[in-house]
Amino acid sequence: MRHSRHRVWWGVLSGVLSLGGCAPGAGSGWLAGPRPTSAPAVRTSPAVVAAFPGAAADLAGSPSLRPVLLQVRFDVLRACVPVGEVSKSGKIWNHLDEDVVPADWAAHLRRNGIRIGRGTSSSWAPIRAILEAARGTRCQPESLITRGSGPLILQISPRPRDQTLFLYRPDGGLVGATFAASTNVIRIEYGVPPTELDSVALSITPEVRQQDIDAGWRVTPHGVIRNPTEAARALRELAFDVIVPPDHFILIGPSPQSEKQLLAGRALLVDTIDGQEFESLFFITPRVFRVGTPPTATQPVGG
Numbered sequence: 358m359r360h361s362r363h364r365v366w367w368g369v370l371s372g373v374l375s376l377g378g379c380a381p382g383a384g385s386g387w388l389a390g391p392r393p394t395s396a397p398a399v400r401t402s403p404a405v406v407a408a409f410p411g412a413a414a415d416l417a418g419s420p421s422l423r424p425v426l427l428q429v430r431f432d433v434l435r436a437c438v439p440v441g442e443v444s445k446s447g448k449i450w451n452h453l454d455e456d457v458v459p460a461d462w463a464a465h466l467r468r469n470g471i472r473i474g475r476g477t478s479s480s481w482a483p484i485r486a487i488l489e490a491a492r493g494t495r496c497q498p499e500s501l502i503t504r505g506s507g508p509l510i511l512q513i514s515p516r517p518r519d520q521t522l523f524l525y526r527p528d529g530g531l532v533g534a535t536f537a538a539s540t541n542v543i544r545i546e547y548g549v550p551p552t553e554l555d556s557v558a559l560s561i562t563p564e565v566r567q568q569d570i571d572a573g574w575r576v577t578p579h580g581v582i583r584n585p586t587e588a589a590r591a592l593r594e595l596a597f598d599v600i601v602p603p604d605h606f607i608l609i610g611p612s613p614q615s616e617k618q619l620l621a622g623r624a625l626l627v628d629t630i631d632g633q634e635f636e637s638l639f640f641i642t643p644r645v646f647r648v649g650t651p652p653t654a655t656q657p658v659g660g
Contacts, residue, residue, distance in 0.1 A: 361369070370486060382599075396418070401470045408629070410492070415514060423502070423540075428645070428646055428647070428649050429547060429549065429557055429643050429644065429645050430643070430644050430646070431509060431545075431641060431642065431643050431644075432641075432642040432644070433511060433639060433640065434491075434639075434640040434641070434642075434658055435637055435638070435639055435640075436488050436494060436638045437494065437495050437628075437630065437635040437637050437638075438488065438491045438493070438494045438634070438635060438636060438638070439491065439492065439493045439494075439633065439634070439635060439636075440616075440627060440634040440635065440636050441495075441616075442491045442657060443610050443611060443636060443638060444472075444610070444611040444612060444613055444615050444616065444636055445613055445616075446593060448487050449474075449487055449488075449608075449610070449638075450474055450486050452480040452483050452484055453474030453475060453476045453480060453484075453608060454474060454475045454476070455472070455473065455475075457473060457474065457475040457599050457600075457607070458473055458597050458598075458599060462527075462597060463495050463533075465525070465527055466578070466595060466597065466612070466622075467613075467614060468525050468612075468614055469524050469525055469595055469612075469613040469614065469620060469621050469622050469624065470611060470612050470614040470615035470617065470620045470621060470622015470623050470625075471592075471595060471609065471610075471611070471612060471615075471621075471622045471625070471626070471638070472609075472610050472611065472612040473599070473607070473608070473609060474607070474608045474610075475599065475601065475605055475606070475607055476605065476606055476608060476658075477604055477605055481606075481658050487653055488638075490630055493633070493635075495630070495635070508544050508546045508547070509544075509545040509547065510542050510545075510637065511542060511543040511544075511545060512540070512542055513540070513541040513542055513543060513563075513588060513625055513626075513637070514526045514540050515540060516540070517538040517539060517540055517568070518538070518539065518540075519535070519536070519537050519538065519539070520535070520536055520539055520565075520624055521533060521534070521535040521536075521619055522534070522536075522565070522567075522619055522620070522623075522624040523619050523620055523621065523627045524592065524594055524595060524620070524621040525594075526594050527594065533619070536565050536567045536590070537567065538567065538568055539565050539566060539567040539568075540565075540566050540567075541563065541564070541565055541624060541625055542564050543561060543562075543563055543564070543565060543567070543609070543639065544563070544564050544591070545559055545560070545561050545641070546559070546560040546561075546562075547559050547560070547643065549645055551629065553600075553602075554645060554646050555602070555603040556600055556601060556602045556603065556645070557558075557600075557601045557643035557644075557645060558598070558599070558600050558601075559598065559599050559600075559607065559641070559643070560596070560597075560598045561596060561609070562591050562592065562593060562595070562596040562600070563591075563592040563595050563596070563597075563621070563625050564589050564590065564591050564592060565589070565590045565592065566588070566589045566590075567576065567588050567589075568588075569589070572612075574595060592621060598631045601642075601643050602642075603645075605642075606640050606641060606642040606658045607640075607641045608638060608639070608640055608641075609626075609638070609639040609641070610626065610636070610637075610638040610639070611623075611626040611627065611636045611637075611638075613631075615627055615636065626638075640658040642658045
């Protein structure tokens with residue numbers, strides 16, 4: 358069951374997702390922010406509106422709440438630190454507001470190895486200092502631009518692998534499944550409430566994506582090949598909705614439970630790089646600006 362305390366109305370928007378990159382030993386500049394890129398205007402996904410019942414009806418029933426043409430730029434930074442640097446420490450979380458989701462749902466996510474917090478630009482400086490002090494901190498560069506009316510897809514594990522993962526349901530039951538040749542992503546639906554044109558509402562769902570081995574074959578000039586279709590398992594038991602006001606960012610990181618083998622949070626946020634285990638932190642900074650005007654001067658996380 359999804360949890361949300363927000364009621365919002367959705368406008369028309371476009372979006373861009375880009376991921377800043379870094380490398381070990383790059384010094385104080387390794388968290389430089391990515392360059393913005395414009396994308397076509399799109400309509401808010403029905404999945405986002407469904408997360409906030411009644412939004413579409415309220416919008417249609419009020420002439421003063423007509424859709425507004427906006428653009429949303431997402432600055433996303435993935436920081437990779439040695440296992441335990443964040444999951445077993447409260448230093449970074451001391452600078453964040455973890456009440457951004459209901460307390461019972463936050464506890465449920467932490468039990469599954471995932472922790473959520475919301476910070477402001479003023480909280481970034483001490484967080485950056487903590488990350489740079491962690492020995493072996495590194496990032497993986499990536500850039501992703503949305504097209505059409507689809508959601509933002511943040512790639513977690515680009516290399517397909519066989520994996521078995523378990524998760525706790527909200528009722529406390531434990532379920533699991535095995536996925537062959539699969540990858541993990543974070544799916545981000547988003548919208549802008551016309552009554553709060555500088556805020557962004559996010560609906561975030563982890564997914565496991567697996568090539569469909571029963572998709573059949575097709576004939577091409579180069580021979581007979583398998584259809585490249587893909588099946589997705591949305592981990593709705595780990596989904597959450599948040600509002601991100603101006604000058605704020607969201608952090609998705611590991612909880613202490615991520616040390617448990619095969620738990621969903623570990624599969625999503627822990628990876629082996631050059632023989633060493635790292636845990637990932639995703640800093641997501643959405644910024645709104647009207648079409649035809651430059652982005653605001655607010656510095657994104659990593660800037």
